[in-house]
Amino acid sequence: SQLMVVPEDGYEWKKYGQKFIKNIQKIRSYFRCRHRLCGAKKKVEWHPRDPSAALRVVYDGAHQHGAAPPAAPEQGGGGGASNRYELGAQYFGAGPAGSG
DNA sequence: AGCCTTTGACCAGCG
DNA sequence: TCGCTGGTCAAAGGC
Numbered sequence: 001s002q003l004m005v006v007p008e009d010g011y012e013w014k015k016y017g018q019k020f021i022k023n024i025q026k027i028r029s030y031f032r033c034r035h036r037l038c039g040a041k042k043k044v045e046w047h048p049r050d051p052s053a054a055l056r057v058v059y060d061g062a063h064q065h066g067a068a069p070p071a072a073p074e075q076g077g078g079g080g081a082s083n084r085y086e087l088g089a090q091y092f093g094a095g096p097a098g099s100g
Numbered sequence: 101a102g103c104c105t106t107t108g109a110c111c112a113g114c115g
Numbered sequence: 116t117c118g119c120t121g122g123t124c125a126a127a128g129g130c
Contacts, residue, residue, distance in 0.1 A: 016124075
């Protein structure tokens with residue numbers, strides 16, 4: 001089984017599903033913002049047999065609160081030692097749409 | 101007692 | 116119309 005190693009980005013998320021995508025031969029996890037009436041969603045993709053492979057985080061939707069909770073401020077603009085695992089692997093909005 | 105995470109089945113779109 | 120694939124909910128266990 002895979003470890004629940006989800007990098008923190010300053011937002012709270014709750015996993016609600018996990019499936020293996022054949023198209024990319026990777027495991028895709030589904031997360032939802034714990035905020036109220038917030039339609040923000042996050043997906044994490046990682047190789048099932050390749051820890052070396054960089055994680056892939058795909059953000060969908062916008063946070064209604066527009067800001068992260070005080071429990072984990074986003075430090076405002078990179079620098080934060082929170083999401084420094086693979087900034088080059090994060091997608092916001094519709095996604096990489098084309099160039100990836 | 102509540103929260104969270106893990107897993108199986110159902111539904112929807114395309115060819 | 117059926118089958119494949121991707122996306123989501125629902126039931127149970129530990130702290």
